[in-house]
Every structure is written in structure tokens, then in C-alpha cells.
Amino acid sequence: MKKHRNIPIFVPHLGCPNTCVFCNQRKISGCEKADFSAAEREIEEALATIPAGTDVQIAFFGGSFTGIDREDMLFLLETAKKYIDAGKVGSIRLSTRPDYIDEEILDILARYGVRSIELGIQSMCDDVLAASGRGHTSAQTERACNLICERGFELVGQMMTGLPGSTLEKDKYTAEKICQMGACGARIYPTVVFRGTELEAMMARGEYESREMEKVIAEGAELLEIFARNRVKIIRIGLQASELLTDGGETASPYHEATGELIWSRYFRNEAEKALSGEETAGKCAYITVPRGSVSKMTGQKKANTVYLKEKFSLAEIKVRESEELSGEEIEINLEERKRAYAT
Numbered sequence: 001m002k003k004h005r006n007i008p009i010f011v012p013h014l015g016c017p018n019t020c021v022f023c024n025q026r027k028i029s030g031c032e033k034a035d036f037s038a039a040e041r042e043i044e045e046a047l048a049t050i051p052a053g054t055d056v057q058i059a060f061f062g063g064s065f066t067g068i069d070r071e072d073m074l075f076l077l078e079t080a081k082k083y084i085d086a087g088k089v090g091s092i093r094l095s096t097r098p099d100y101i102d103e104e105i106l107d108i109l110a111r112y113g114v115r116s117i118e119l120g121i122q123s124m125c126d127d128v129l130a131a132s133g134r135g136h137t138s139a140q141t142e143r144a145c146n147l148i149c150e151r152g153f154e155l156v157g158q159m160m161t162g163l164p165g166s167t168l169e170k171d172k173y174t175a176e177k178i179c180q181m182g183a184c185g186a187r188i189y190p191t192v193v194f195r196g197t198e199l200e201a202m203m204a205r206g207e208y209e210s211r212e213m214e215k216v217i218a219e220g221a222e223l224l225e226i227f228a229r230n231r232v233k234i235i236r237i238g239l240q241a242s243e244l245l246t247d248g249g250e251t252a253s254p255y256h257e258a259t260g261e262l263i264w265s266r267y268f269r270n271e272a273e274k275a276l277s278g279e280e281t282a283g284k285c286a287y288i289t290v291p292r293g294s295v296s297k298m299t300g301q302k303k304a305n306t307v308y309l310k311e312k313f314s315l316a317e318i319k320v321r322e323s324e325e326l327s328g329e330e331i332e333i334n335l336e337e338r339k340r341a342y343a344t
């Protein structure tokens, strides 16, 4: 399988008319004119670092791409299309809002070589959307997802957890709906309260309470289970460091830079716990096999998972190894007598 690389181009939604309570982009004045003249240089620079044979997408991230000034959108699409026509880039990827998707927009996107559309779904519960000031409904999201999938685009669902009015049950419902609506991938963003946002004001008025990290991690792991069961690939969990730096990146809620890694670790711990439950484990050695690149997720930070599992199941030892043969989020556990374990 070809390696995949995105060339990210940040497209702020200048003068966005929406009022999402968590948004820290709205301070940017609506009078400012966007300057995308650097896009071509950014693409060239990125291309120079990408090996031949890679599946490359130019990715317009950061805001609601199909809601920005139409001239700007067409300029960026034309810029990207030149690289597709020259065979240097495979396709375009973008992120947008559900209410900025219709037949006409999809016609334009298809014409310019867009393959993947990441939709800011955030929640599929109307009360949560309203309390978060999103300005669209779950019915609009459902319609957008149907249109995107019917037209053959790849759909990626972005959801936020811990939004105002949400609960674990509501977040799980959103995750299930994203899978049902045909997404091939998902991004999960635990809500972060940035300084200066309406959400911070809500917190000060006692109308919103941020979650402790332990809750963010435990609940995030439950959502991963839903996506894994439905074979929907998780592209990312949590904001990137660069996104945290927007507006100085000051947060008014607990935040851990490694939120994604911690949630993955809890997911693997839960899976191992499920597999070991009901087995004769005392004094045995557990060989845990995980997909390539997942050993640290399984062992956990400072070996927290292996220490936890060893103690809970009275295991003599735990060995974690990776295998090319496992994919996605699969794990395999073999229990062996301690004697044999030392002999191998």
C-alpha cells in the first residue's frame, strides 16, 4: 500500500458568521482579507520533502473551506488542481461544516479533484449542537453525509467530546452515527476551553464544567471501541500542538499534550482486560501481540498498562510484541506457564 502524506494548508474562516462557543478563531476580524499567495510556495516546499510514489493530498484545513469567500475557494482549488494535473499530487482533502455542503458545492469540488471531505459533525444531538452554538442541526449533518457518500467522496467525521449538554451516552451515539453515515475515518477532539471564548465565559457563569483528564481518557477509550468495531479508522485524537498555539494557545481547562496517546493506551488496556477476564491467569506469562507501531500504546506511559494488568490478573509477566499481521486495533493474547515463558 502506498504511503500517504497530506500537505496541510491552513485556511482560516475570516468573518465566520457562526458562533460556536468553543471557537478561538472568531477574534480574527471579518474585515481582514485573506492572503493565500503563499499557498503555492508551501506546496512546493512540502513536495520537495516527499518521496516519489507517495499518495499525496493537498489538505485545506482550519476552517469551513466551502464557506469561505467563493473567489478565495476557487483560487485555492485552482492552485491545487495544477499540481494534480501535473501528476505531483493525487487529490485534495478539505474540512468544512455540514451546512456548507450542497449539490452545487459538491459539483465544484468534484471538478477540481477533491477526494476526501472532513465534516465538522461535532455532535449528532440537537440539544448539544444548540448549547454549543453550532448553528446547524443533526438533520443537516445527515443530509450532508448522504450527499457526500452518494457522490463517491471519502467522508471523514470529526466529533468533539464533552461539549456543553453532552454526556458519554450522547458522545457514543454520535460515534455510532458517524459510522452508520458512511465515514471511512474519524477525528475525535475532546473539548478544550480556550481563553477568551464564550465557553470560558460559560464556565465562569457555572453553565459549563470541563472534564478531568481521567474522564476524558476513559470516555475517549469507549469511543475508540465503537470506531474499531465498525472498522472506521481513527485519523487523530486531540488537537495538534500547532492548533493549541492559535491565539497563544492558552487554555482554561485541563489539557494534556499527549491526550491522544493516553486515550489509545486506555483503549488497548481495556481490550487486554476483556481478553484476560475469565481466563486462568494467576502465575502465567501473557504474550500480547499488537499491530505494528502500537507497542507503546499497549504498555502505556511508564509501563502503566502492564503494571495494572499484571497486578489485576496476578500475572507473572507480560511481554508485548508487534506483528505486521495484525491490523487496525486488533490485539492477540497468549497465556503460557511461566516456566515455558522463560525457556523461549
Ligand code: SF4
Pocket (backbone or CB within 6 Å): 013, 016, 017, 018, 019, 020, 023, 024, 025, 026, 063, 064, 097
Ligand atoms: S468553529 Fe464555528 S465559529 Fe469558529 S470558525 Fe468554525 S464555524 Fe466559525
